[in-house]
Amino acid sequence: MEAIRTIIVDDEARIRRGIGRLLSTCEGNWEVVAVLSSGLEALEYMDQSHGDIDLLITDIRMPDMDGLTLVKEAKRRYTFYPVMISGYNDFEYMQTAIREGAVDYIMKPVDREQFRRRMKEISAIILQNKRNRLHLHKMERELKLTRQTQMLSYVTSAGLDMGRLGYWVEDFPKGLYVLLYISLDPVPVKSRSYTSKDWEAFDYAMENIIIEVADRMQEQYEGRMEKWCWKGGDSDYWVMLHSNGNPEATEIEQSASDLSASIRTAIALHTPFSVSVSYGNRMEDLYMLPEARQRSLSLMNYRLLYGSNRTFHDDMADWAVERMDSELAHFAHRLRAVAEQANTEEAAALSQQFFQRLSQINSPMTIQYAVQNAYIQIHSVGIEYVSGDTVPVSLEKGIQSLSRAAHLHVLKKELDTLILDVISLVRDSRQSGSLKPVEQAKAWIVAHLGSDLSIKSIADRVYMNPSYFSRTFKMQTGVTVLDYITNLRMERAKELLTDAKHKVSDVCSLVGYQDVKYFSRQFKQRYGETPSKYRERLEGAD
Template structure:
């Protein structure tokens, strides 16, 4: 049994020492953690030294601070049992003591036998309270684990699937509001060896990486109140989502996260045979944007194909490399690359084709295949940077991978030229579509939503219809209409549901499907939340009103 932490407060030293000897003589379970001569001394010691107390035995009348005031003030921050001892047989003191939660009130001189009986009763109550507290703690821990498991499942679905109906955005309501950062950790290399042995050894090292990540997440953010979630993306890839509410400034949160990710990367290299590359998002507040940031991080991670693994890739760090010239290449190649970029930005196809031709003319004069590959990689990086500046990572997060494959699999210089030209032209068209500004795009989006209320509606489908980036579209829609895409779609679906409920021959579960909700229970719950009554209650009320008329 854990010892019962006991404090004794009395302004008479002889009585104080006598109580201490009595308590110790009764049972080894009593642990005297402090004795004090008045309430003020006891209060300061308990508060300043963070002393845990189970039982406070105190005199009532004392200088500086009396026992009743001591108990009253301590109860503001501590839970404990109070045992009053007094030389005054005064009903007013007894009333006040009971009001302050006294477990007992006895008069001096203390009767040894009665005091022993009273302490045993106190001990039983303390043990019962501890057991109650432990049971509650276990229930809370189980509830917390269940909540965490549910949240991880939701996050996993959002990083695996891209075609979830917009109603699924309700999942974000299961999470707190504040600052978020998403990271993607990917193992760079696998274990060589025979097939059977290789698979088994991979599992062992993958488990080791998982343990490193889990242990670091548990220990790194203890002093900051940071919440964290992690989940797998296949055997050798991991997502990490970090949350901070209001304790840290945005730049402090970013710095703390970056330090953590660097430690993760270094520990994986130190304690396993692997290295890992990590991509990191900027800070964001709207969790519905998580799929967009997911694609951004997948795009960023493709840079390891050129820059190598065991690195931390950040969006802003990649942009810093935008103006770096390729090593070993001529200044003309750098100039032609800038001309290609300028042509794409101006949507000038002739200029792009001409600059690309002169770019390849220069490549033919380079002294080694390595320099040709380096120059092409530089061009591809600049194009992908331009693509990402236009939020194109949502549309195609693996654009750089596609470009690198061209250099690896082209069978001739002529084929490489043709594939690079086709790739550039397709990127130019995509960027132009992303930049197109349609004044009536909001109305077009609304019209499309109205026509497809019974279908699977995703943010990406709506945004594609108006040629906009999904993340930008969500922000633009909210800015122009004052409501989120989710709320607008929900409102229109439920308006349609109300009209269908006014038709007697359509069953409620069919109505649910007709307005895009394939789970009738979820539809009923949502309908009641928005309308204040269930679908069946609305239908019943409607027919009562119409029959009266």
């Protein structure tokens, strides 16, 4: 039986001890957590324990603060059951006690049998109300989870009008997020004999397998990780993970990797199918969810290149080394970047360098994978920043054309055509949007670089919906809002580090970071060395 946490309050030590002994003889699991001599002591104890009590047994007449005042003040803050004990057989006192929510009013001297009978009744009342509160709390959690999941399903749906979303993120906890996309791989030949009912059963089974695996992972992390699961289109599923960890924490990336592997294993074990999973970098602002969706969809295109039953994530280097060297993988990254920036001249020059490097390679397979990798990355710009439906050629047809190419110049022509088409789409998209709010946002970001910046706080300054603003900003600039802020902060940090009077911790604060380790990690990712090493190198050069 669950313990009933009780505090006893009376200004007479003899009576306090007597009530405690009498309570220990009563039926039920009574736990006396405190025995106190005044109302002020009792209120202070309840504040320190955050109101973690079930029953308050208190005298009425006490110095400093009487029992009636104690109950009234404590009831404003916490939920518990009070029992008044007094030697005053006064109807007015009883009326007041009942009005303040007392479960009972017991007269001194206390009748032991009457006390035991009443405590048994009070025990039943308290335990039942605890069960009711737990049930209500569970229902509220489930209702909130359902509401959140419906919103996530809406936000990640195709053709969404983001201008209608509003401040939907406020219903979610702050922290770090990762969005996982789970997609059914090409099905085996024997599936042609499956009926529509068979497919419904398999679909139901896969959805439940994903939920069960995610539930087990959530239990393993013992409250440090939350998850939401929902169905996308046909045979497509989504899982979003949340961690309260600080930006330096890497637990959420590990959990995404572990969950991806577990889902793939479970689907292959319990169904005749396999799935692939893709996810981008973690989000520190949930208004980035539409962009995270597009990134996950884009990454899934690597299934054409690397095959089924795989996990695809933003750390491209891990994949590139399998079939091409890091230099060729880096070319693909740069080609994608210039397409995002809609820079035709730089794209042409970079493409020329790329194919010059390819002309020095003797392996046709390596050449094919390198070009296909670049093609997928450039094609993803059209999907992520414009619309997948308006990209002039499907990815599958493009990869097939590359596979049939017999000469290097044919591969170059196919890739250059895609680059020009995507750049044209990006330019058209930017011209159709409003540039003024983006320029205003840029100016405000620069002026408040040392502040705690979020997509919502910036969007509010230009009177735009946060989700719509986030997409508009990336469409106009080619970078996300948060990447733009990070770029500015890193450049500003380099400037400040040249001044010896600023400690690294001071620079961290001045450019808007609270965690020095996280700041150093960001700086090293950008420039290849920590802020301290960067400063030492500058001082050595002098």
